[in-house]
Amino acid sequence: MSAYWSAELETLAWSGVERWQASQLAEALPALWQRSRLYARLHADARSRFAMRGLADLDALPFTLKDDLRAAQQAAGTDTPFGDNQAVPLADIVQAIASSGTTGPPLYYALTARDVDVFADAIANVWFTAGIRRDDVVAHLVGLPMVAGGLPYADGFRRLGATLCWLGGFPTERIVRDMRRLRVTALLATTSFAQHLAERWDDVGRETGIQSSLQKVLGGGEPGLGQPDIRARIQRGLALTHLRETMGLGDVLPSMWGECEMQDGMHFNAQRYVAVELIDPASGQRLPWTDGATGELVYTAIVRDATPVVRYRSRDHARVVGTRCACGRTSPRIRCIGRTDDMLIFKGMNVFPSAIRDLVVGRFAARIEPVLRIVKQRHDQVRFDDAIPLEVEAAQALEPPQAEALARQIEAEVRSQLQVRVAVTVLPPRTLPRGTYKNALVAVRDDVAKGQP
Numbered sequence: 001m002s003a004y005w006s007a008e009l010e011t012l013a014w015s016g017v018e019r020w021q022a023s024q025l026a027e028a029l030p031a032l033w034q035r036s037r038l039y040a041r042l043h044a045d046a047r048s049r050f051a052m053r054g055l056a057d058l059d060a061l062p063f064t065l066k067d068d069l070r071a072a073q074q075a076a077g078t079d080t081p082f083g084d085n086q087a088v089p090l091a092d093i094v095q096a097i098a099s100s101g102t103t104g105p106p107l108y109y110a111l112t113a114r115d116v117d118v119f120a121d122a123i124a125n126v127w128f129t130a131g132i133r134r135d136d137v138v139a140h141l142v143g144l145p146m147v148a149g150g151l152p153y154a155d156g157f158r159r160l161g162a163t164l165c166w167l168g169g170f171p172t173e174r175i176v177r178d179m180r181r182l183r184v185t186a187l188l189a190t191t192s193f194a195q196h197l198a199e200r201w202d203d204v205g206r207e208t209g210i211q212s213s214l215q216k217v218l219g220g221g222e223p224g225l226g227q228p229d230i231r232a233r234i235q236r237g238l239a240l241t242h243l244r245e246t247m248g249l250g251d252v253l254p255s256m257w258g259e260c261e262m263q264d265g266m267h268f269n270a271q272r273y274v275a276v277e278l279i280d281p282a283s284g285q286r287l288p289w290t291d292g293a294t295g296e297l298v299y300t301a302i303v304r305d306a307t308p309v310v311r312y313r314s315r316d317h318a319r320v321v322g323t324r325c326a327c328g329r330t331s332p333r334i335r336c337i338g339r340t341d342d343m344l345i346f347k348g349m350n351v352f353p354s355a356i357r358d359l360v361v362g363r364f365a366a367r368i369e370p371v372l373r374i375v376k377q378r379h380d381q382v383r384f385d386d387a388i389p390l391e392v393e394a395a396q397a398l399e400p401p402q403a404e405a406l407a408r409q410i411e412a413e414v415r416s417q418l419q420v421r422v423a424v425t426v427l428p429p430r431t432l433p434r435g436t437y438k439n440a441l442v443a444v445r446d447d448v449a450k451g452q453p
């Protein structure tokens with residue numbers, strides 16, 4: 001059996017992959033201008049002088065922003081429920097996908113039968129890279145079929161040939177018991193749920209009297225799995241070492257990045273269907289894939305019938321961990337470092353909540369739990385003129401003077417490493433809410449007062 005899902009493209013030199021993608025786009029883009037009213041309009045100025053010789057020629061095309069997709073959707077009608085970016089007749093569409101709508105009204109995307117097939121193959125490729133095989137029994141824990149992580153992820157597991165156990169949607173207690181009863185060997189979950197399960201897994205074993213068969217964890221949906229201490233806790237709690245991060249984007253393709261057996265950053269696995277660029281988010285300039293580079297990921301669908309995107313700004317920021325890998329795959333490896341939407345500004349300094357979390361959890365691992373919370377005054381607060389309120393949870397009960405001392409140490413560490421000020425409150429053990437889907441890293445003051453997570 002091959003070590004790769006799609007050996008030819010996964011092991012071709014990256015420059016060769018980009019040349020091949022450019023040749024595909026040279027045909028796909030002119031066809032797109034005929035099919036999509038959105039892109040006929042967005043590219044109206046650029047298309048007359050556009051020539052696709054290499055992927056760098058994409059620079060001549062404007063970015064697509066989420067607001068462009070929103071506006072296109074506003075033009076929805078009876079035959080075009082997906083608006084101006086519906087690029088095929090309604091009769092050819094077989095499925096709608098909805099964004100989760102966490103940052104505004106939901107956006108909808110459509111799939112033709114070929115799009116469904118493309119999604120299944122690309123997502124199976126990611127699961128394969130992340131070590132899932134045909135003999136795995138996989139617990140799929142996303143509860144909503146219509147979101148990108150719902151049915152498309154399930155299709156990816158079935159395409160790969162693994163045994164899909166779609167437990168998402170049941171109450172948590174049922175999920176964890178069924179995982180023992182079904183002898184689940186692999187699990188796809190958010191980092192928060194994996195942490196929750198790690199704390200409960202031994203108890204479930206005692207309750208059911210069934211030994212754990214769990215060997216593999218696929219995580220994602222939020223940053224955190226790149227953080228060594230969080231990884232260590234999950235590995236310890238579940239008694240396994242196979243822990244792989246994955247990432248995608250519902251607007252483009254729900255899973256495109258997956259970690260190989262080196263467990264050192266996520267490879268790009270969608271090269272047959274999607275071209276990816278790294279850009280400087282401030283200037284929009286394309287950046288080379290070099291070790292240590294950081295920037296925003298921008299995606300162009302090479303094969304997408306129903307709701308295509310070209311140079312779509314993901315608002316996901318990534319750091320390039322490596323451009324060579326012992327596994328033989330040639331695509332760059334990244335870690336996600338945060339989303340533009342999450343960025344906070346302290347006196348002109350930008351900082352991602354995940355950067356604060358990773359620093360604090362990493363440096364104070366023995367003394368605090370890896371759950372913490374940044375508290376905003378309002379949902380839309382981005383700027384802080386005073387220190388950013390940060391709640392952490394002590395690992396063991398502390399006397400008030402000890403808690404005070406710990407708080408000041410954390411504040412000093414954040415200030416020296418990230419050049420932003422935080423005001424730390426150390427809470428007693430097990431006082432912050434644990435979500436089974438995603439732990440909210442940022443909360444709003446009024447919601448906290450009302451006892452909502």
Ligand SMILES: [Zn+2]
Nearest residue numbers: 260325327329
């Ligand atoms: Zn690798």
